Amino acid sequence: MRIVDKKVLSEGKFLRFVLASYVDSSGITRDWELFERINCSGIVAIVPVTNDGNVLLIRQFRPPVNGYVIEFPAGLNDKGDTLAEAARRELLEETGYVSEDMIPLVEGPMSSGASGEILTVFLARGLSFKGIGERDETEDIEVLSVPLNELDERLEALRAGGDYIDLKIYGLMALTKKRL
Numbered sequence: 001m002r003i004v005d006k007k008v009l010s011e012g013k014f015l016r017f018v019l020a021s022y023v024d025s026s027g028i029t030r031d032w033e034l035f036e037r038i039n040c041s042g043i044v045a046i047v048p049v050t051n052d053g054n055v056l057l058i059r060q061f062r063p064p065v066n067g068y069v070i071e072f073p074a075g076l077n078d079k080g081d082t083l084a085e086a087a088r089r090e091l092l093e094e095t096g097y098v099s100e101d102m103i104p105l106v107e108g109p110m111s112s113g114a115s116g117e118i119l120t121v122f123l124a125r126g127l128s129f130k131g132i133g134e135r136d137e138t139e140d141i142e143v144l145s146v147p148l149n150e151l152d153e154r155l156e157a158l159r160a161g162g163d164y165i166d167l168k169i170y171g172l173m174a175l176t177k178k179r180l
Contacts (some may be wrong), residue, residue: 001025014038035119037114043117044087045074045168047176048097048106050058055173056095056127059142059163070144070158071166074119087122090093092130100126105175119168123176148165148177 005021016036017172023029036041048056048069062069075090077083084102092098107120160166 040078041077042077042083043119044083044085044125045072045121046091047072047172050127053148054145057144058094067164069164069166081121094141096129096132097127098130099124
């Protein structure tokens with residue numbers, strides 16, 4: 001199986017919509033609609049854990065779901081950085097914290113049915129607060145500091161209050177707990 005052709009259907013400021021033609025395992029050529037990031041060489045997410053055992057989450061309004069989402073700090077590697085540098089930048093920008101120890105945790109596709117985006121996740125330890133960095137103009141972020149032993153209850157309360165919980169939190173926290 002392989003992609004044999006790509007045709008750009010539409011392109012915006014950040015996304016390109018593509019029709020990919022591929023040959024399936026039966027030899028049949030099929031079409032698949034997908035999107036690609038423009039000027040982006042990766043996506044990073046950070047699981048920040050403070051020295052006193054709190055995990056930092058962010059809460060922000062997300063127009064695609066018309067609601068607030070609880071998620072880990074994350075962002076695009078769109079400035080030519082290494083992935084670790086992008087993770088450090090996003091952590092500072094979104095939470096105001098810097099990390100002494102940025103540990104690669106896991107990487108994989110974000111939404112393989114719609115995009116080729118690969119998310120690289122880092123565990124950030126040895127945190128110190130330096131002040132909120134310069135955020136993107138579209139970011140209106142609330143930082144939540146939650147004790148690890150209260151995380152499940154806090155997430156449930158936020159969900160019950162109408163916020164969406166990014167499903168990646170659950171799996172990434174299971175991986176993080178193995179590394180702590």
